Amino acid sequence: MAVKQDIPMEQPDLGPRRSVAFIGSECYPFVKTGGLGDVMYALPKALAKLNLDVKVILPRYKCIPQKYQEKMEYRGSFYMDLCADGKQYYVGIMEYQEDGVVYDFIDNDEFFSWGDPYTNLIDDIPKFCYFGKAALAALNYLDWTPDIVHCHDWQAALVPLYLRTCFSDTNVGRAIAVLTIHNLRFQGVYDRKTIQYWSGLPDYVFNKDCMIQNWLDANMLKGGITYSNKVTTVSNTYAWEIQTEEYGEGLEEHLRYHNNKVLGIVNGIDTDIWNPATDKLLASKYDAESAIKNKKANKKALQESLGLDVDDNKMVIGLISRLTNQKGLDLVNDVIPGIMDGNTQVVVLGTGDAQYEDTFRYYEDKYKGSFCAYIAYNENVAHNIYAGCDALLVPSRFEPCGLTQLISMRYGAVPIVRETGGLKDTVQPYNAFENTGNGFTFDRYESGLLYDAINRAKTLYFENRVYWDDMVVRDMNKDVSWEQSAKQYKDMYVELTPRY
Helix, strand or coil: CCCCCCCCCCCCCCCCCEEEECCCCCCCCCCCCHHHHHHHHHHHHHCCCCCCEEEEEEEEECCCHHHHHCCCEEEEEEEEEEECCCCCEEEEEEEEEECEEEEEEEEEEHHCCCCCEEEEEEHHHHHHHHHHHHHHHHHHHHHCCCCHHHHHHHHCCCCCHHHCCCCCCCCCCHHHEEEECCCCCCCCCCHHHHHHHHHHHHHHCCCCCCEEECCEHHHHHHHHHHHCEEEECHHHHHHHHHCCCCCCCHHHHHHHHCCCHEEECCCCCCCCCCCCCCCHHHHHHHCCCCHHHHHHHHHHHHHHHHHCCCCCCCEEEECCCCCEECCCHHHHHHHHHHHHHCCCCEECCCCCCCHHHHHHHHHHHHHCCCCCCCCCCCHHHHHHHCCCCCCCECCCCCCCCCEEEEEHHHHECCCCCEECCCHHHHHHHCCCCCCECCCECCCCCHHHHHHHHHHHHHHHHHHHHHHHHHHHHHHHHCCCCCCCHHHHHHHHHHHCCCCC
């Protein structure tokens, strides 16, 4: 009788293994105010699939939903010296695991008992001085020594300085420091004496080449850039832009000095959450094959739910954004009267500055049935706009990466964007002669150029629907997942930590 043998299946070679500790101030689904929360969630998950050992360290804010708080396990606690006078503070560690990623929450009621993650600089400076140091102390306490400590934005920017000063003689002090800048506008600039007191950092880091700005202030992000082994930004173009006066937010010279360690890696999106083929919030699910047919049902549902005239022949243009200056809304304001021609409908979703909220409400009143201002943030409505609109506007003044244009392509809504930061890296301009590209773009920050880009999109939509539909399918087939970006991060980690 033949004996059946179990032949072991060959495991794919995922390459070298490294351990990485992510340190940042927010992470979906626990707490999220913007793109940083998305990255802190999706990137560790993608890295865990690439044979990396990943731990994410976050503050345990009171606003984290109860269902997650209840599942956290207590891992220990200790007291830590924090301030220049040696004042001690409690550090508790609560752990939560999901999708191959370990989340450690730093527990301290004195700093994190507020409802929101960010309050004001006076409170936030001590809070994040404490958090950066507590995160490293927790790694030592847990005896978990990462190869890489990857910190994010100014809230965690003191971590590289702590690593090379207070923690230099400990296990965690051997780690390589990577700092990612998600938005250079926010830097953690405050009075030097306050930051020096709360951080307890030595005198020698408070000089003009490291922490000091304008003689009297200290800049946490600037110090982090100085002491990091690598500084990454969330797109290639933004890595170059922040070294110019226009986008450098006062740090352009400092970044040019450190430019040999600046690297841009574009963000992806979580393609499990953003997937029109499985999205339960849509009137009609679809993929690249069925998009042209099924998007019509979503368009009709969108028009009905938002009080627009139900008409498949109209072009629907969406805008999903924080309503702030950065997002190019002054340009949008300038062009709306010109684009409301009876064949076009506009849907705006978001909250922000009162001037923009009021302006869009005024347009809704003026162009009843053709303009909708949904002044709130509603996840369900966002999904339905991506699925139901024909084009999506992202005319930002600056955009480190931008996620809306990636989601819009995934849902077959053609992006109309300004060529800046991640928008330039991810949207290839339409070429009418070759029928290539996946969106419409303009370069200088001028309302006339935005108007021109919208009109080029409308011309193609109304006069050559076959080519428009080709672009919809191209967009939906474009890889906007984290997979490629995670591989680039892993390559960078391996390069920074050679094993001989």
